[in-house]
Amino acid sequence: xxxxxATETVGDRTIVRVGGEIDVxxxxxxxxxxxxxxxxxSFHLVVDMEGVDFLDSTGLGVLVGGLKxxxxxxxxxRLVCNQERILKIFRITGLTKVFxxxxxxxxxxxxxx
Amino acid sequence: xxxxxxxxxxxxxHVRTARLVAAAVARRAGVDEAVLDExxxxxxEACTRAVGLHQHGGISAPVKVLLIEEEKQFSIEVxxxxxxxxxxxxxxxxxxxxxxxxxxxxxMGLAVISGLVDDVEVSAGESGxxxxxxxxxxxxxxxxx
Numbered sequence: 001x002x003x004x005x006a007t008e009t010v011g012d013r014t015i016v017r018v019g020g021e022i023d024v025x026x027x028x029x030x031x032x033x034x035x036x037x038x039x040x041x042s043f044h045l046v047v048d049m050e051g052v053d054f055l056d057s058t059g060l061g062v063l064v065g066g067l068k069x070x071x072x073x074x075x076x077x078r079l080v081c082n083q084e085r086i087l088k089i090f091r092i093t094g095l096t097k098v099f100x101x102x103x104x105x106x107x108x109x110x111x112x113x
Numbered sequence: 114x115x116x117x118x119x120x121x122x123x124x125x126x127h128v129r130t131a132r133l134v135a136a137a138v139a140r141r142a143g144v145d146e147a148v149l150d151e152x153x154x155x156x157x158e159a160c161t162r163a164v165g166l167h168q169h170g171g172i173s174a175p176v177k178v179l180l181i182e183e184e185k186q187f188s189i190e191v192x193x194x195x196x197x198x199x200x201x202x203x204x205x206x207x208x209x210x211x212x213x214x215x216x217x218x219x220x221m222g223l224a225v226i227s228g229l230v231d232d233v234e235v236s237a238g239e240s241g242x243x244x245x246x247x248x249x250x251x252x253x254x255x256x257x258x
Binding site (some may be wrong): 021022024025054056057058060061085089092093 | 125126128129132150153154157162164165199221222224225228229
């Protein structure tokens with residue numbers, strides 16, 4: 001299983017739909033995608049994790065890296081995830097306090113701090 | 114006694130294979146289905162860490178995974194040959210503390226393992242390190258009770 005990535009722009013938000021497995025082998029592709037978006041001026045990202053089958057700490061590291069990059073531009077990085085086994089990884093690492101996690105893309109797009 | 118032993122070149126693309134093999138052997142050993150996701154994630158983290166240590170250290174030796182079926186428990190030992198000092202897991206706040214420092218996945222990996230697995234031993238020495246994790250198993254006969 002490889003990683004699939006698709007992006008879509010809704011207003012000032014850029015949605016990144018991720019599918020497949022995010023691990024030490026595939027995470028660099030996600031990192032490249034996030035870096036490219038930020039370099040192109042997309043600072044409000046919504047990462048849709050609903051199609052993700054597997055996520056490990058390498059993937060968490062990439063998401064944290066993405067968050068740091070958008071924050072440097074006063075941007076935001078929101079996650080969409082309803083899968084318990086993926087949410088668990090955010091919980092045990094304390095990252096639920098760091099990422100806003102939404103139940104739908106629509107909710108994430110509409111959200112403001 | 115090792116039920117299954119796996120050695121793979123320290124390359125990221127082989128970590129998925131290690132995950133799949135470990136989950137298959139764990140299932141066969143009687144590890145609860147609900148825990149298999151944790152086994153898969155934990156062994157992936159341990160292998161990812163070992164691959165990183167070998168790659169950063171320029172070590173050509175393979176990463177070794179022992180999948181050990183014992184009475185009432187299943188153990189996984191992931192061994193590396195990287196000389197290193199003892200390490201500790203950092204909290205998310207520490208990881209996020211300095212925005213100029215890229216997240217150290219090695220430590221985040223250990224944080225995930227220690228959060229997932231109750232019975233885990235991390236050892237490290239001059240000749241290499243290992244992560245040993247254990248899960249209880251349910252023998253087939255016990256399912257009748």
